[in-house]
Amino acid sequence: MTLRTSEIPGFYKLSVEERRKVVREWAGLTEEEARVYEFPPGIDPGILSRMIENVIGAFALPLGIATNFQVNGKEYLIPMAIEEPSVVAAASNAAKLARARGGFQAQATDPVMIGQIQILDVADPAGARFRILGAKAALLAAANAKDPMLVRFGGGARDLSVRILSTPRGTMLVAHLLVDARDAGGMNAVNTMCEALAPEVARLAGGRAVLRIISNLAVERLARATATFPAELLKTDSATGPEVVEAILDAYALAVADPFRAATHNKGIMNGVSAVVLATGNDFRAIESGAHTYAAYRAEDGGVVRPLTTYEKNASGDLVGTIELPTAVGLIGGATAVHPTAKANVKLLRLTGGAQELAQVIAAVGLAQNFAALRALATEGIQRGHMELHARNIAAMAGARPDEVDRVVERLIAEHAIRIDRAREIVEEMRRSAPA
Numbered sequence: 001m002t003l004r005t006s007e008i009p010g011f012y013k014l015s016v017e018e019r020r021k022v023v024r025e026w027a028g029l030t031e032e033e034a035r036v037y038e039f040p041p042g043i044d045p046g047i048l049s050r051m052i053e054n055v056i057g058a059f060a061l062p063l064g065i066a067t068n069f070q071v072n073g074k075e076y077l078i079p080m081a082i083e084e085p086s087v088v089a090a091a092s093n094a095a096k097l098a099r100a101r102g103g104f105q106a107q108a109t110d111p112v113m114i115g116q117i118q119i120l121d122v123a124d125p126a127g128a129r130f131r132i133l134g135a136k137a138a139l140l141a142a143a144n145a146k147d148p149m150l151v152r153f154g155g156g157a158r159d160l161s162v163r164i165l166s167t168p169r170g171t172m173l174v175a176h177l178l179v180d181a182r183d184a185g186g187m188n189a190v191n192t193m194c195e196a197l198a199p200e201v202a203r204l205a206g207g208r209a210v211l212r213i214i215s216n217l218a219v220e221r222l223a224r225a226t227a228t229f230p231a232e233l234l235k236t237d238s239a240t241g242p243e244v245v246e247a248i249l250d251a252y253a254l255a256v257a258d259p260f261r262a263a264t265h266n267k268g269i270m271n272g273v274s275a276v277v278l279a280t281g282n283d284f285r286a287i288e289s290g291a292h293t294y295a296a297y298r299a300e301d302g303g304v305v306r307p308l309t310t311y312e313k314n315a316s317g318d319l320v321g322t323i324e325l326p327t328a329v330g331l332i333g334g335a336t337a338v339h340p341t342a343k344a345n346v347k348l349l350r351l352t353g354g355a356q357e358l359a360q361v362i363a364a365v366g367l368a369q370n371f372a373a374l375r376a377l378a379t380e381g382i383q384r385g386h387m388e389l390h391a392r393n394i395a396a397m398a399g400a401r402p403d404e405v406d407r408v409v410e411r412l413i414a415e416h417a418i419r420i421d422r423a424r425e426i427v428e429e430m431r432r433s434a435p436a
C-alpha cells in the first residue's frame with residue numbers, strides 16, 4: 001500500500017492538466033468523473049488559472065436571470081449566480097409587484113472605503129490623537145501620492161479620524177483613513193495607502209503600527225433602495241391584500257425584536273445580494289461580512305442584530321419596504337474585470353453609472369428577495385415554491401424521461417411525498433399502464 005501525502009512539492013508549478021492528473025490519481029477518479037474539471041466552452045482556461053493558485057478546473061453554479069426589475073426608472077435583467085431553488089423566481093415576482101408603483105427607488109453614497117491603522121504602545125492616547133489629526137492634510141496628500149490614477153478618476157483619500165479603543169491588551173489607537181474608491185472595490189488602493197501612512201502615523205503617536213488593512217464594515221459606502229408593494233396585489237387564495245400587509249408587518253416585527261429571526265431574515269436578503277455580487281465577480285465574503293456586522297452595528301442598543309430592511313404601511317394601506325446596507329462592489333480590478341462570465345454579466349446590466357449604480361441594483365434585489373420571503377412566510381409558507389423545482393430534480397433522478405417529468409412532479413406534490421423511492425414507483429406505474 002502506498003502511503004499518501006498531501007505534501008506535493010512544486011504542485012503550483014504544474015500545468016492545469018498535470019495537476020488534474022495528480023488529483024485524479026489521488027482520488028481514484030475515473031476519466032468520466034474527472035471530466036467535470038474541464039473548463040466550460042467560452043472560458044479561456046488561461047484567465048481562470050491566473051486568477052487563483054493551483055487551479056484544476058471551474059466550479060459552475062447555475063446562473064439565472066431575474067426579470068421585471070425597474071430601478072430609478074431604468075429596466076434591468078439581473079444576473080444571479082446561486083445554487084438555491086426559488087430565489088430567482090421570488091426576486092422576479094417581487095420586482096413585478098413593485099413595478100405597479102414605479103419599481104425601486106435607489107441611491108448610493110459616495111463609494112468611500114475605510115482603512116485601519118492600528119497603533120500600539122502609545123503613552124498619551126488623547127495627545128497622540130490630536131497630533132495625528134493635526135497632520136491630516138499632509139497625511140492625506142501622502143496617501144493620494146500613492147495612487148495618482150485613482151485621484152485622476154475623481155477618487156482618493158478624503159478624510160482621517162482617530163479612535164481610542166479599550167482592548168483586552170490595553171489601550172490602542174486606530175486611525176481610519178477614508179478613501180473614495182470610485183469604481184474599484186478599493187481593497188488594493190486602501191491597503192497600499194494605509195501601509196504607506198503607517199510609519200508616519202506611528203511616529204506622530206509615539207507608538208508602533210501593526211495592522212494596516214481595509215475594514216469590511218463599509219459604513220461610508222452604503223446603498224439604499226425602497227419600493228411600495230400595492231396591498232391589492234398581495235392577496236392570496238386565503239387572505240385579502242390588507243391582511244397580507246398586516247401579516248408581513250408582524251413577520252418583520254419579529255425580526256426587529258429577535259436576533260434568531262433577524263439572522264434568517266437577513267439571510268434571505270443576502271440570497272439576492274450575494275447572487276448578484278457573485279455573478280458580477282465581486283468579493284461576496286466582503287459584502288456578507290459587512291452586511292452582517294452592519295446589521296448589529298447600527299442597532300442603537302449595540303450588539304443586537306437587526307434586520308437590514310424596514311417595513312411600514314403607508315397612508316393608502318400599501319406596504320413600503322426599505323433597505324440600507326454597505327455595498328463595496330467594484331467594476332474595475334478584481335474578478336469583475338477579468339472573469340469572462342462576470343464581464344458578460346456586467347454588460348448585461350447595462351450600467352452607465354458605475355459601481356454606485358451596481359450597488360443600487362444590488363440593494364433593490366436584496367429588498368425584492370426579502371419582501372418575497374416575508375410574503376411567502378406570512379401567507380402560505382415557504383415550502384410550496386421550493387417544492388416544484390425540488391420535485392423536478394427528484395423526478396429526473398428517478399429516471400423520468402422529459403415527457404414524463406411533469407406528470408411525476410404533479411403526483412409527487414399532490415401526495416406530499418417528494419421522495420426518490422416514490423418517484424421511482426410512479427415512473428414504473430406510468431410505464432406499466434402506458435408503455436412507451
Ligand code: MEV
Nearest residue numbers: 264265267268373374382
Ligand atoms: C431561505 O434561503 C431564506 C428564508 O429563510 C428567508 C426568511 O426566512 O426570511 C426564506
